[in-house]
Amino acid sequence: MDKKYIRIYCGTGGGKSSAAIGRGIKSACAGKTVFLVQFLKGKAGSELDYLKRLEPEIKVFCFDKFQEQFSDLSEEERQEEIIHIKNGLNFSKKVLVTSECDVLILDEILGLPQRGIISVQEIIPLIEAVGDGVELIMTGIERCEELWPYVDEVTEVITDYLKSN
Numbered sequence: 480m481d482k483k484y485i486r487i488y489c490g491t492g493g494g495k496s497s498a499a500i501g502r503g504i505k506s507a508c509a510g511k512t513v514f515l516v517q518f519l520k521g522k523a524g525s526e527l528d529y530l531k532r533l534e535p536e537i538k539v540f541c542f543d544k545f546q547e548q549f550s551d552l553s554e555e556e557r558q559e560e561i562i563h564i565k566n567g568l569n570f571s572k573k574v575l576v577t578s579e580c581d582v583l584i585l586d587e588i589l590g591l592p593q594r595g596i597i598s599v600q601e602i603i604p605l606i607e608a609v610g611d612g613v614e615l616i617m618t619g620i621e622r623c624e625e626l627w628p629y630v631d632e633v634t635e636v637i638t639d640y641l642k643s644n
């Protein structure tokens with residue numbers, strides 16, 4: 480890939496992070512350097528432990544301080560966690576500006592504006608920092624349609640509840 484490519488996986492359905500990680504694995508198999516930065520997932524759980532087993536081919540970064548999910552934190556803990564999340568955003572921008580990876584996955588970044596942690600407008604400089612030959616993948620439940628003019632591909636995953644009798 481000679482040009483930059485920006486991709487979004489959004490929607491209420493499951494599998495957005497899995498799709499992004501799958502693209503990361505495919506890129507790693509092709510010899511690309513892949514960084515995965517997770518937001519709003521907490522440090523607890525076997526998912527993060529499993530993802531770390533993909534290192535060093537896929538480098539996993541989690542800037543969450545607390546084990547619990549963001550929504551389960553006290554107001555004081557949330558304010559502290561916001562500082563850590565913003566550190567993760569700054570790290571992500573540095574990675575893009577210095578071309579440290581070929582693929583950067585920002586897992587659940589699209590949920591940050593809904594929680595008032597950052598605005599959608601603060602994501603645009605990240606997109607603009609993507610250099611030639613770099614793929615940026617962003618995931619989250621929120622559609623963040625304001626970003627769509629800046630991206631090459633949007634995949635919306637929708638849960639369809641079918642009732643069977």
